[in-house]
Amino acid sequence: MTEVPHLSLHVPEPAVRPGGEPDFSNVKIAKAGSVPRPPVDAAPEDIRDLAYSIIRVLNRDGEAVGPWAGLLSDEELLTGLRNMMKLRAFDARMLMAQRQGKTSFYMQHLGEEAVSSAFRKALDKGDMNFPTYRQAGLLIADDYPMVEMMNQIYSNEADPLRGRQLPIMYSSKAHGFFTISGNLATQYVQAVGWAMASAIKKDTKIAAAWIGDGSTAESDFHSALVFASTYKAPVILNIVNNQWAISTFQGIARGGSGTFAARGLGFGIPALRVDGNDYLAVYAVAKWAAERARRNLGPTLIEYVTYRVGAHSTSDDPSAYRPKTESEAWPLGDPVLRLKKHLIVRGVWSEERHTQAEAEILDEVIQAQKQAESHGTLHAGGKPSVRDIFEGVYAEMPAHIRRQRQKAGY
Amino acid sequence: MARMTMIEAVRSAMDVSMGRDDDVVVFGEDVGYFGGVFRATQGLQAKYGKTRCFDAPINESGILGTAIGMAAYGLKPCVEIQFADYMYPAYDQITQEAARIRYRSNGDFTCPIVVRMPTGGGIFGGQTHSQSPEALFTHVCGLKVVVPSNPYDAKGLLIAAIEDPDPVMFLEPKRLYNGPFDGHHERPVTPWSKHDLGEVPEGHYTIPIGKAEIRRSGSAVTVVAYGTMVHVALAAAEETGIDAEVIDLRSLLPLDLDTIVQSVKKTGRCVVVHEATLTSGFGAEVVSLVQEHCFYSLEAPVVRVTGWDTPYPHAQEWDYFPGPARVGRALKEVMEG
Numbered sequence: 001m002t003e004v005p006h007l008s009l010h011v012p013e014p015a016v017r018p019g020g021e022p023d024f025s026n027v028k029i030a031k032a033g034s035v036p037r038p039p040v041d042a043a044p045e046d047i048r049d050l051a052y053s054i055i056r057v058l059n060r061d062g063e064a065v066g067p068w069a070g071l072l073s074d075e076e077l078l079t080g081l082r083n084m085m086k087l088r089a090f091d092a093r094m095l096m097a098q099r100q101g102k103t104s105f106y107m108q109h110l111g112e113e114a115v116s117s118a119f120r121k122a123l124d125k126g127d128m129n130f131p132t133y134r135q136a137g138l139l140i141a142d143d144y145p146m147v148e149m150m151n152q153i154y155s156n157e158a159d160p161l162r163g164r165q166l167p168i169m170y171s172s173k174a175h176g177f178f179t180i181s182g183n184l185a186t187q188y189v190q191a192v193g194w195a196m197a198s199a200i201k202k203d204t205k206i207a208a209a210w211i212g213d214g215s216t217a218e219s220d221f222h223s224a225l226v227f228a229s230t231y232k233a234p235v236i237l238n239i240v241n242n243q244w245a246i247s248t249f250q251g252i253a254r255g256g257s258g259t260f261a262a263r264g265l266g267f268g269i270p271a272l273r274v275d276g277n278d279y280l281a282v283y284a285v286a287k288w289a290a291e292r293a294r295r296n297l298g299p300t301l302i303e304y305v306t307y308r309v310g311a312h313s314t315s316d317d318p319s320a321y322r323p324k325t326e327s328e329a330w331p332l333g334d335p336v337l338r339l340k341k342h343l344i345v346r347g348v349w350s351e352e353r354h355t356q357a358e359a360e361i362l363d364e365v366i367q368a369q370k371q372a373e374s375h376g377t378l379h380a381g382g383k384p385s386v387r388d389i390f391e392g393v394y395a396e397m398p399a400h401i402r403r404q405r406q407k408a409g410y
Numbered sequence: 411m412a413r414m415t416m417i418e419a420v421r422s423a424m425d426v427s428m429g430r431d432d433d434v435v436v437f438g439e440d441v442g443y444f445g446g447v448f449r450a451t452q453g454l455q456a457k458y459g460k461t462r463c464f465d466a467p468i469n470e471s472g473i474l475g476t477a478i479g480m481a482a483y484g485l486k487p488c489v490e491i492q493f494a495d496y497m498y499p500a501y502d503q504i505t506q507e508a509a510r511i512r513y514r515s516n517g518d519f520t521c522p523i524v525v526r527m528p529t530g531g532g533i534f535g536g537q538t539h540s541q542s543p544e545a546l547f548t549h550v551c552g553l554k555v556v557v558p559s560n561p562y563d564a565k566g567l568l569i570a571a572i573e574d575p576d577p578v579m580f581l582e583p584k585r586l587y588n589g590p591f592d593g594h595h596e597r598p599v600t601p602w603s604k605h606d607l608g609e610v611p612e613g614h615y616t617i618p619i620g621k622a623e624i625r626r627s628g629s630a631v632t633v634v635a636y637g638t639m640v641h642v643a644l645a646a647a648e649e650t651g652i653d654a655e656v657i658d659l660r661s662l663l664p665l666d667l668d669t670i671v672q673s674v675k676k677t678g679r680c681v682v683v684h685e686a687t688l689t690s691g692f693g694a695e696v697v698s699l700v701q702e703h704c705f706y707s708l709e710a711p712v713v714r715v716t717g718w719d720t721p722y723p724h725a726q727e728w729d730y731f732p733g734p735a736r737v738g739r740a741l742k743e744v745m746e747g
Contacts, residue, residue: 193479
């Protein structure tokens with residue numbers, strides 16, 4: 001009789017843990033400019049390779065190369081750099097404000113600024129994003145007032161959401177930014193529904209869904225891909241792969257799938273993988289997907305390969321689960337520095353102008369912060385009314401909530 | 411006016427709403443070409459086209475999630491969950507999304523959706539085709555919860571639900587689809603065509619959500635019921651000869667507390683009946699409100715008659731279902747108490 005071997009459970013582990021040498025040798029980086037740019041009406045089965053490579057435009061020397069380059073003007077690129085710098089400065093100030101006790105919680109974008117900032121520029125007015133908590137670049141790049149964002153973060157008397165939501169869970173229909181839930185993945189399938197509605201009404205608008213690498217494991221991710229695929233919804237399905245879901249490395253959600261982008265292939269959805277720290281590449285790929293959606297060719301899945309340099313949130317300490325110097329070893333560099341270098345190579349930017357712009361932007365952020373703080377912060381100054389607890393649960397307040405409001409003394 | 415079954419009334423409500431408003435869309439599992447497993451959407455795809463009434467993948471969280479997205483766009487989706495028992499995969503989308511979008515965005519976005527779902531037992535559906543999950547919805551702030559007991563109400567309430575600016579859970583007692591079933595499973599059910607409330611206007615009308623209806627006036631005891639149990643309670647009152655006042659709640663959230671309080675203050679006695687399980691059921695809320703508002707008028711402890719705290723059995727269905735005999739015993743109990 002042959003002996004049957006015992007089974008063993010496979011539990012994936014990241015390449016390195018704290019104390020070890022950072023190692024990204026498993027991240028295969030394609031050469032900038034090397035990935036072809038297919039026509040937007042290419043059949044999904046003909047472009048399967050794009051789900052396994054990384055589309056990149058900026059090379060090591062700061063030059064824009066290859067078939068995905070050449071879409072943005074000097075002016076547009078300078079605006080892009082400014083928006084990323086603004087988001088970074090905004091994050092730094094709000095992170096400090098949280099540490100000073102002016103709010104309860106904050107989530108920063110450090111290292112991921114290019115993804116949402118560049119993506120917003122590929123959409124038109126009236127299109128709708130269904131974001132997660134790390135896409136504030138969508139608002140900044142659409143010139144949503146920073147002071148409004150801060151009012152929300154401080155839950156002060158001018159908070160557009162009346163103190164009801166956790167900091168950074170913004171909402172702005174006017175700026176194409178769906179109310180952030182705080183649950184994970186629920187918005188992904190809602191975006192597909194919004195896009196289906198636009199198609200039902202024979203509109204021209206498209207939707208964009210956002211999710212992180214970790215949350216792709218949620219069943220709503222699968223739901224979204226089924227519905228998007230079945231109805232060919234005009235939606236861009238974005239996955240921001242920043243390598244870490246709080247303390248869990250991306251391999252736990254990805255499992256045996258080669259890449260997150262490859263998840264789209266089984267649904268017949270064209271899937272592209274892009275350098276998320278390359279402003280030009282993000283824009284080019286987003287624009288390609290937006291054109292597909294607008295031409296009624298259906299959904300596109302995009303995986304942005306990036307790295308979460310900061311903590312997950314102000315409640316997190318990454319040194320407990322990954323090497324402290326890991327971000328320095330990240331092979332795709334820093335999105336702000338890379339675009340800065342490109343603009344210098346282009347001859348439209350300089351170290352001096354960059355330093356000056358940093359100072360101007362910091363001043364702009366500080367002015368907005370002063371204005372917001374004049375309306376109060378979480379524990380000091382003006383705050384939303386207790387009455388606001390009871391308003392807005394329904395369009396019309398039912399009797400039982402009115403009785404409870406009266407009981408609360410309002 | 412026309413004679414309609416409850417299914418026809420529900421279909422008519424969707425038909426009228428789709429005809430009046432291009433933004434009303436209907437979808438769900440088997441809902442499109444086939445017209446739904448209970449035939450509620452029969453003919454709607456042929457009449458309004460494939461983009462207004464269509465089949466969905468078997469994915470309840472996807473049905474709810476896309477409906478929420480459509481509502482954010484500006485449509486008014488009226489979706490079907492094939493059996494209320496299948497709503498659990500969608501529960502996250504219902505409770506944490508649909509119910510809270512208005513609140514969390516301070517009205518920047520809203521969620522005017524209707525979720526229709528056949529509910530309750532009495533059809534030998536076993537534990538996965540017989541549940542009454544209404545209390546799982548009434549516990550969620552931001553939802554409205556409606557349970558009609560007859561074709562006239564079903565149509566008026568469903569049109570009101572579709573026109574409502576907030577999400578409405580619309581639970582249709584499937585045992586009432588073809589007639590006013592009173593729990594006497596051994597007898598053939600009277601068809602709606604022989605019942606006053608099977609008389610339904612063909613056009614548009616609404617019944618306000620949040621208003622109960624007194625189905626039988628009485629002075630001895632108040633019976634609070636909804637859905638199938640309204641007809642069971644009426645039968646129990648006739649069979650025991652106890653002069654019960656039977657209130658049909660129609661809407662559980664918001665609740666017509668005034669009608670309940672007024673009646674219990676008059677009768678001094680109260681029985682609450684539902685088919686759902688007892689513990690933490692909606693009856694617990696009603697009893698609590700009755701003691702809070704009518705304590706000094708009560709002549710006897712308030713009694714609940716409900717399904718047992720077990721899964722809905724298959725073969726023993728009629729020993730589980732709170733029929734007229736059990737309701738009758740409760741009526742006698744509160745009269746003696």
